[in-house]
Amino acid sequence: MKISRRSLTLGAAALAMPSLARAQSGTIKFGFTAALTGPFNEFGEGINRGAQIAVEECNKTGGINGRMVELAEVLDDQLVPDRAVQNLRRILDNREIVGLMCPSGSGPTLAIADMIQADGRPIINPQAQTPAIVYPHGLDKPPRPNLFSISIGNLVESEKLAAALSQFGRVGILHESTGYGVTGADLVRKAIIGRKPGARVTVESYNQRAQDMTAQLVRVQRANAEAMLVIGLGADFAVIRRNMSRLNINLALFGAAGAVTVPYIEGAGDLVAGTRAVNHAAFGHRPMHGAAQKFVDLYRAKFGTDRWYGPDAANPLISLAGTVGSGYDCINLLIDAIRRAGSTAAPDMVRALDQTKDYEGATVRRISFTPQDHVALKLEDLGTYEMLKRGERVVLELRD
Amino acid sequence: MDDFFFSLLLAGISVGAVYALIALGLNLTFWTTKTLNFGQGSLMMLCAMLTVFLSSQGLAAALAVLGSLVLVAALGMFIERWTVRPALTSSGGSMGWVVSTLGFGIFLQGMAAKYFGSQAMAFPDLVFTAQDFVTLFGQYVSLQYLVVLAVAVALILTFEIFVRCTVWGHAVHAVSLDPELALVQGIPVRRLILGSFMLSSILAGVAGVLIAQIGGTVDPAFGFDLVLLGFVAAVLGGMGSSLGALVGGLLVGVISKLVGGYVSTAAEHGIAFALLMLALAVRPQGLFGRPEVSKA
Incomplete structure (x- = not known):
């Protein structure tokens, strides 16, 4: 039997049809x-x-x-x-x-x-x-x-953090030794000096999961820092905050967005009160804008007031x-x-x-x-928050 | 005394004491079987996580710690029976226990992540909080650091007295020198080996609970770095020596903190391994160990 080129083309097209249809309708x-x-x-x-x-x-x-x-x-x-x-x-x-x-x-x-x-x-x-x-x-x-x-982004976050930190003459930055921490610390340091050329910024690094940060903290303390910023994740921030307490170091404490998360609140407990942090402003406004409120409602309906949402349904x-x-x-x-x-x-x-x-x-x-x-x-999408203890709960209040 | 130096010294001694506990745990199994349990880090983690879990179920903190220690002791028996003994009795490689103990540790990490979640869990303040302190020589001294130091040193000294002054201690010593001869002499070698793994696991558990209290959180990956530092302390002090474990742990802790404080925080972690390399090059038997002699 002879198979013509035309019938072959038609056959191939016929074979391809279902997948084309699937692609359109799937x-x-x-x-x-x-x-x-x-x-x-x-x-x-x-x-x-x-x-x-x-x-x-x-x-x-x-x-x-x-x-x-x-x-x-x-x-x-x-x-x-x-x-x-x-x-x-x-x-x-x-x-x-x-x-x-x-x-x-x-x-x-x-x-x-x-x-x-x-x-x-x-x-x-x-x-x-x-x-x-x-x-x-x-x-x-x-x-x-x-x-x-x-x-x-690190750029916009560093600008916001520098705006808050440049009210201090001497600032310590503690950052994790990852790309996120190193880049973030460098940008914040430059942004603070850009705003306040005479400011003295001490930068120290730590490894994720270190269980004791005494060396880093006493170096910051020795530099007479008035405020300290932590660029890292929540669990490490909790270690730092507890370590500060053990060393009786009392500085104005700031955290990057990644640091002020649930592990920080759970790990540091009452010590979180007074910590200031930069984060999305959208969830700090009352009332929230429409899309934010809609998302929050959808989340609560699907997952409840869980670890990500927090215990307070209204906040x-x-x-x-x-x-x-x-x-x-x-x-x-x-x-x-x-x-x-x-x-x-x-x-x-x-x-x-x-x-x-x-x-x-x-x-x-x-x-x-x-x-x-x-x-x-x-x-303008970022806000500076302060962590406050209200009864048994930790709340973040939008300050700026 | 300079505040700066004192803070570094105190923190170094405190965390160094925990390294010493881990080193002692490693020494114990080394005495009886010439093996090291590289799953110690996971036992530290598991004990701390179980403490958090049992506390969250309403158990008093002391009971939660006790219950967790019992469980890790049972795991110590399991490790000896199912990871070390088969590796030692198999005809092939005599180093199989390295992989099997490490593998079991990784398995425990996976189990902890599955049942407790992979997120950091807050560890409760057991005796003192991070804010409790005493003033010593005009210096602010954290009670948490003091408790860690006191518990670790007390355990190590108790253990040393046990080995030196009791029949069972002498039996452990005999097994460490020649297990076959010890068996011929009627010493229950098998039970002693099992006991050494249980005690080693308990020491790991205590170290985990102590260090988790310092950090305030614990997650499934907790403990792995610490067991490496405990290993450095054991080698530095002399493998098999309790006094060596204590001195090695304190040296690693204090030197790391002083280097971190005076030189660079980036070098804090690395200096411990530089010490390890130095010890192996200059004095392989460690500070208090005896050089091994083997007859042809």
Whole structure:
């Protein structure tokens, strides 16, 4: 039997039809790798929960033009860069994934940034803070074309912290010895000196999970510091605060956004009172703006007043914004981009994200991107909080 | 005395005493089986986490610590029976216990993460809080540091008296010198080995509880770095010597803090391993150890 070229083409088309139809009618798939387990899972599991809420909310309202959305690839990297790279390779091999979210933490995000840029699919950064993630060649150079960020970047956080710390003549900075800590400390030091050229800044580092920080603290004390900033994570901040108490060191104490989380409150107990910290302003205002209140209500309805939310139903922990809310905003931004682009093709989605203008997020009130500016969170989106003890509860009150 | 120096010295002695406890735990199993339990770090973690868990269930703090110590002692028996003994009796590599004890430690970490969560848990103040202090020679001295120091030194001294002044202590000594001859002499070698693993686990548990009180939190990865520093202390003091464990632990603690304070905090951790390399190069038997002699 002779098989003509025409019949072969028709046959191939017929075979291809079902998969084409499936692609058009199937779910819209997103993916990400994050620290779902391990000691830093408050961040990874947090964005996972935020993403789940965004997906459920979208599907309840009929999806995107009738197509449901799905978190098709959610993988665990435990904040280990190598594992994040392996996971992302697997996610990118799935051609049905149309949009992604960056891992928690600067290390894993920097590790996967070049890979995702080469791939071209859109990705949004919820938590990692290092500026090089978005601007690998410097802040005056264009951003990675397909990588957008809504996180509290080191740059904007350092400006806010410097505004508060520059009222002191001598400042100590204690930072963890990771990229996040080193970059953050350097930026804050420069920002303080930029605001107050005569200020004396003492910088000391520590390893994550160190059980005693006496050497670092007495060096800061010896420099006669009047205030101290901790750039690190909550459990280490608790060790530092307890250590300060044992050494009878009484300084004005400040924490970066990553430090003032649940492990700090649980580990340091009553000692947290008086600590000041920079974090998302959105959850500190009363009433909250619409998107923030909606997210908070959705979270409480799904997960209750748990560890991420805190015990007070009316006042969720401020850290809920950074640990969970940012994941919710990332997925919503991808959904919004698909709606506006009318397509799930990567170039169309990236173009739509570049044109995002005043999108109301839960953690950042007005999210805007341009082809030159891929960082949504600005100085006015941050607030300075003070931790206060009210009865048995610790509350954060917005001061500035 | 200079405040700066005193603060560093006190912290160094206090954490050094904990390293000494860990070193003593390592020594114990070394005496009876010439092996080290590299899962000690996980036993420290587990004891501290169990204490938190039992306290959260309404148990009094002392009972919670006691219950946790009983459980880690039982695990010590398990480690001897199922990770060390098979490795020592197998015909192949005599170093299998390194992997098996370390592997069991990692297994315990995984179990702790599964059942208690991987987040840091707040550890309760057992006797004193971080704010309690006494004034000594005009200096502010944390009671938490003093308790850690007192408990660690008391345990080490008690142990030393036990080994030197009791029949069982002499039996342990005999097993450490020649287990086969000890067996022929009617010493219950098997029971002594089991006991050494149980006691070693209890010492790890006590060290875990003491250091968790200093930090205020504990998570499944807790203890791993500490057991490395305990190992450095054991080698520095002389493997198998109780006095060596105490002196080695205190040296590692104090030197680390002084280097951190006077030189650079970045060097604080590394100096312990520099000491280890120096000790191995200059005096491999450690400060109080005896050089090993083997007859052909």
